[in-house]
Amino acid sequence: MSRRGALAALALVAGEALGHAALIDVEPADGAVLERAPPAAVLRFSEPVTPIAVRLLDRTGTRRDLRAVVEGESVRVALPPGLPDGPYLLSFRVTSVDSHPVAGTVAFTIGDAAGSRVPAEVLANGAVAAANVAVRIAHDLAMLLAAGGALFALLVAPFPRQRVILASAGAVAGAGALAMAGLHGVALLDSRLIDWESWRAGIGTTRGAAASAAGAGAAAIVAGALRSPGGRGWLAVGASLGIASFALSGHSAAAAPRAVAAMLVLTHVAGGAFWAGSLIGLFAILRGRSAPTAAHALSRFSDLGALAVLALIAAGIGFAAMQIDSLAELGSSAYGRWVVAKSTLLAGLLALAAWNRLRLLAALKRGDPGAAGRFRRTIMAEIVLLAATIAFAAVLAQTPPPRSAPGVQIAELERDGYSARLRVAPARTGMNTIAVSFGGRDGRRFDPAEPAVAISNPAAGVEPISRPLQRIATGEYRLEGLEIAVAGRWAIEIGARIGDFDRLSFRTEVAIR
Amino acid sequence: MSRSLRPAALVALAAAALPAAAHVTLEQREAPAHSYYKALLRVGHGCKGSPTVKVRVRLPEGVVSVRPQPKPGWKVETIKVKLAQPIEDGHGGRITETAGEVAWSGGRLADEHFDEFAVMMRLPDRPGTTVHFPVVQECEQGMHRWIEIPEPGKSAGDYREPAPALRLTPRQ
Numbered sequence: 001m002s003r004r005g006a007l008a009a010l011a012l013v014a015g016e017a018l019g020h021a022a023l024i025d026v027e028p029a030d031g032a033v034l035e036r037a038p039p040a041a042v043l044r045f046s047e048p049v050t051p052i053a054v055r056l057l058d059r060t061g062t063r064r065d066l067r068a069v070v071e072g073e074s075v076r077v078a079l080p081p082g083l084p085d086g087p088y089l090l091s092f093r094v095t096s097v098d099s100h101p102v103a104g105t106v107a108f109t110i111g112d113a114a115g116s117r118v119p120a121e122v123l124a125n126g127a128v129a130a131a132n133v134a135v136r137i138a139h140d141l142a143m144l145l146a147a148g149g150a151l152f153a154l155l156v157a158p159f160p161r162q163r164v165i166l167a168s169a170g171a172v173a174g175a176g177a178l179a180m181a182g183l184h185g186v187a188l189l190d191s192r193l194i195d196w197e198s199w200r201a202g203i204g205t206t207r208g209a210a211a212s213a214a215g216a217g218a219a220a221i222v223a224g225a226l227r228s229p230g231g232r233g234w235l236a237v238g239a240s241l242g243i244a245s246f247a248l249s250g251h252s253a254a255a256a257p258r259a260v261a262a263m264l265v266l267t268h269v270a271g272g273a274f275w276a277g278s279l280i281g282l283f284a285i286l287r288g289r290s291a292p293t294a295a296h297a298l299s300r301f302s303d304l305g306a307l308a309v310l311a312l313i314a315a316g317i318g319f320a321a322m323q324i325d326s327l328a329e330l331g332s333s334a335y336g337r338w339v340v341a342k343s344t345l346l347a348g349l350l351a352l353a354a355w356n357r358l359r360l361l362a363a364l365k366r367g368d369p370g371a372a373g374r375f376r377r378t379i380m381a382e383i384v385l386l387a388a389t390i391a392f393a394a395v396l397a398q399t400p401p402p403r404s405a406p407g408v409q410i411a412e413l414e415r416d417g418y419s420a421r422l423r424v425a426p427a428r429t430g431m432n433t434i435a436v437s438f439g440g441r442d443g444r445r446f447d448p449a450e451p452a453v454a455i456s457n458p459a460a461g462v463e464p465i466s467r468p469l470q471r472i473a474t475g476e477y478r479l480e481g482l483e484i485a486v487a488g489r490w491a492i493e494i495g496a497r498i499g500d501f502d503r504l505s506f507r508t509e510v511a512i513r
Numbered sequence: 514m515s516r517s518l519r520p521a522a523l524v525a526l527a528a529a530a531l532p533a534a535a536h537v538t539l540e541q542r543e544a545p546a547h548s549y550y551k552a553l554l555r556v557g558h559g560c561k562g563s564p565t566v567k568v569r570v571r572l573p574e575g576v577v578s579v580r581p582q583p584k585p586g587w588k589v590e591t592i593k594v595k596l597a598q599p600i601e602d603g604h605g606g607r608i609t610e611t612a613g614e615v616a617w618s619g620g621r622l623a624d625e626h627f628d629e630f631a632v633m634m635r636l637p638d639r640p641g642t643t644v645h646f647p648v649v650q651e652c653e654q655g656m657h658r659w660i661e662i663p664e665p666g667k668s669a670g671d672y673r674e675p676a677p678a679l680r681l682t683p684r685q
Contacts, residue, residue: 022561046561501571501614501647503660 021045021096028108037083037110041090043075049094049102051075055461057089057485063461068092085111087483091463103463105456107483132183137394139176143214144269144390145169146221147242148277150235155274155304157297158229159281160288166225166235173242174218181211210248217241243269264319271312276390278305279383286376294372295364302357309350316343335396342392349385352378413494413506417441420494420506428513429487434479436469436494445475448496448504453479455493460486464493487512536669537648537659539677540629546640546681549578552632554677559624560652567651568630569616573644573679575637579612582631587620621653640683647676 025044028034051068054077069076075094088110093103146169153162217238224234247265278301286294320339330336356378363371409424419439424432434453440446456464469477484490494506540553552570559565572579577600581589594613601607615632622628637644647660661672669675 024561497658497660500569500649500658501660503658503662505661505664507664 021047021049021094021102023102023104026106028106030106030108032108034108034110037081038079039081040079041077041106043077043092043094043106045073045075045094045102047096048073049075049096052093052095052101053091053461054093055091056080057091057460057462058083058086083110087485089462089465089483089485091461093463105463105465107465109483132180133395133398135176135179135183136398137391139173139180139214140394140397141387141390142169142172142176143218143242143245144273144276145280146173146218146277147239148273148275149280150221150224150239150277151270151274152277152281152301154232154235154239156278156281156301157285159284159297161284162281163225165280165284167222170218170222170225170238174215174222177211177214177218177245210245213241213248214245217243217245239273243273261319261322264315264322267311267315268319271308271310271315272390272393274308275305275312276386278308279379279386283376283379283383286372286379294375295361298357298361298364302361305353309353313346316346338392338396342389342396345385345389345392349382349389352382352385356382409510409512411508411510413508415504415506418498418504419443422492422494422506422508422510424492424510424512427510429484431480432482432484432512434469434482434492436477438475438477438496447471447474448498451477451494451496453482453492453494455482455484455490457486457488457490460488462486469494484512536675537650537657537677539646539679542678543680543682544636545683545685546636547638547684548636550634550636550679552634552646552679554630554632554646554648555627556622556630556650557627559622560650560655560657562624563652563654564624565622565650565652566620567616567618567649569614569649569651570630570632571614571647572612572632572634573637573646575639576634576644577608577611578633578635579615580633581615581617582633584617584620584628584630587617589615589617591615636679636681638684640681643678643680645676645678 022045023043024046027042028038048070051070054066054068054075056064056066056079064080066077066079069078075092077090077092086109088108090106090108091103092105093101095101146166149159149162149166149169153159153166217240220234220238220241222238224231224236224238227234243266246269247262282294282298282301285297324330324333324336324339330340356375360371360375360378364375409422409427411422413420413422418441421437421439423435425435426432436451436453438446438448438451451469452466453469454464454466456462467479467482469479472478488511489509490512491507491509496504498504535558537554537556540555541550544550554568554570556565556568579591581591583589591612592614593610595610596608599607599609612634617630645662647658647662650657650659657674659674659676661675663669663672663675669678
C-alpha cells in the first residue's frame with residue numbers, strides 16, 4: 001500500500017486531525033502593487049502539498065483557472081501573459097499530504113493603484129456643476145439639431161435656410177463638445193473653472209474621445225452644409241459621427257454588456273435626432289413653400305417619423321431597464337425620477353404629434369387656407385416640448401444611475417452577549433469600506449484584540465480573504481480599500497479576541513451588486 | 514499480505530506509530546463527568562518551524578483539584594481564579610478558588626519533536642456536555658492560539674485552530 005494510503009488509514013483509525021500545511025510565503029505578496037504583470041506566482045508552504053485549484057479573478061469578475069506546478073514545498077503558478085492593469089485576486093486550494101485542505105486568497109494590483117479605479121463623476125463645486133449641465137444641454141440640443149437636420153435633408157427633403165441652420169448648429173455643437181471635455185477635466189482635477197491645464201487634461205480622457213467624435217461630426221456637418229448642394233456625403237458622415245458620440249462616454253460606456261448599451265443609446269439618439277431635425281425642417285418648409293409641397297414633404301416624413309419614434313421609445317425603455325433594476329427605483333432614485341419626468345414630456349409630445357398628423361395633414365392636403373399657419377404653430381409647440389425633453393435627457397446623462405449609486409449593507413450581529421454592528425459601503429463591486437462597532441456584554445463599546453474581517457464567496461470560488469481592522473475610536477473599527485471584484489453573496493466573518501483564550505466570531509452574508 | 518490481515522496491520526501501525534498531529538489535542542477525548550481525569554495535551558508542531566517555548570491552557574469552568582505534572586526542563590505554574598460559588602470538595606471541606614490556568618514555560622520543544630503536557634483534575638458534574646481547553650502555544654517566533662470553539666453544526670475539523678475538546682459522558 002502506498003505511503004499516502006497508509007497515512008490516510010492512520011487518520012481514519014486514530015480519528016484525529018492530522019497536520020495542516022501552512023502557507024509560509026507568497027510571491028507576489030498579499031496586497032502588493034506591482035509595476036508590471038509577473039510571469040508567475042509562487043506559493044511556499046511548510047510541507048509538500050497537492051494543488052487542487054488555483055484561480056485568478058480580475059475586476060470584471062472573469063475567472064481563469066491556472067495551472068500549478070509543484071516544486072518541493074512550493075507551488076508555482078504561471079500567470080497569463082499580458083494582464084491589463086488593475087486589481088486581481090489569486091485564489092488557491094491545496095491539500096496536505098494527509099488530504100487536509102488549505103485554502104486562501106492573495107490580492108495584488110498591477111499598475112498604478114489609483115489609476116485602476118474608474119474616475120468618479122465628482123463635480124467639485126456648484127459653479128462647475130452648473131456649467132457642466134448648461135454646456136451639456138446646449139451641446140445636446142445643437143448636435144441633435146445638426147445631425148437630425150442633416151438626416152432630414154438627406155432622407156426627406158432639403159429645406160429653406162438649410163445652410164445657415166446646419167452650419168450654425170454644427171458650430172455650436174463642436175464648441176460645446178470641446179467645452180464639455182474641458183469641464184470634465186476641471187471636475188476630475190478639482191480646479192477652478194478657467195484653468196487651461198485641466199481643460200487639456202479633460203480633453204485627454206474618454207470624454208475626450210467622445211468629444212473628438214462629436215467635434216469631427218460637427219465639423220463634417222458644417223462642411224456639408226456650406227458645400228450644399230454637393231455636400232450630401234459630408235452630411236451623412238457628420239450625422240453618423242455626431243450621433244455615435246453620444247454612445248462613447250457617460251453611462252452607456254459603463255453599463256454592461258457594453259455593446260448592447262451602446263446599440264440602445266445609438267438607436268435612441270438617432271430616433272430623437274431625426275425627430276428634432278425634422279421639426280425644424282418641416283417648420284422651415286411650411287414657412288416658405290407652397291402648401292402642396294409642404295404636404296408632400298410631410299407625407300414622406302410621416303413614415304420615417306413613425307419608425308424613428310418607435311425606435312426611440314423601444315430603445316429608451318431598453319436602456320432604462322438596464323440602468324434601473326426595479327420599478328420601485330423609478331420613484332426612489334434621482335435617476336428614476338428624471339426618467340419619469342422625461343417620459344411624461346415625451347408622452348405629451350407624442351400626443352401632440354399624433355394630433356398633428358391625423359388632423360392637420362388632411363387639411364393641408366386639401367389646401368385649406370390657414371392650415372399651414374395652424375400646422376406651423378403646432379410644430380412650434382412640438383419643438384418647444386422636444387427641446388425641453390432633450391434638456392431633461394441631458395440632465396439624466398449627468399445623473400448617476402441607481403446601479404452605481406452608493407448602496408450600503410448593514411447587519412446587527414450578536415454572539416454570547418457581545419454585539420457587532422457591521423456596515424459595508426458601497427456594497428458594489430470595486431473598492432469597499434467595512435466599518436464595525438463592537439459592544440460588550442454590558443452594552444457599552446469596547447476594544448477586542450486583533451479584530452479582523454474575512455470575506456469569501458464560495459459560489460465564485462473565492463477562498464477567505466482576511467484583513468485586519470484599524471481602530472478609529474473606542475469600539476469603532478474600519479477597513480478601507482477592500483477590493484471586492486465579483487458581485488453576488490459574500491460570506492463575512494468578523495473575528496476578534498477577548499483576553500488570551502476567547503475568540504469571538506460573528507458571521508453573516510452580504511449582497512454585493 | 515492477505516486481505517483479512519490488512520485492517521489488523523493498519524490498527525497495529527496506528528497503535529505503534531506516533532501520529533503527526535499539527536493541532537494541539539487531548540489524548541483522551543471522552544471522560545465521565547465528575548471523575549478524576551488526566552488531561553494530556555499533545556503538542557506535535559511548533560510555529561511554522563519555530564520551537565515551542567511556552568504552553569498555557571485555560572481549564573474549563575467547574576474543574577477542581579487541579580494538579581499539573583512537572584516536566585524536566587520546564588517550569589510549571591498554576592494561576593488560580595475565585596469560584597463564583599464555593600463547592601464541596603468531597604472530603605468535608607469547601608473549595609473557594611480553583612486553578613483557572615496552567616502554564617509550562619522555560620523549555621524548548623523543537624518543531625520536529627513532539628511532547629505531552631499533563632494536568633490531573635476533577636471534571637465538572639455536567640454529563641452530556643462538551644468542555645474546551647483553549648491553549649496558547651508560544652514559540653520563539655510566533656504563536657498559535659488554539660481557541661476556536663466550533664459553532665453548532667460544525668466540528669473541530671472545520672477550523673484552522675480549534676480548542677482541544679472533551680466530551681463529558683454520564684457519571685459512573
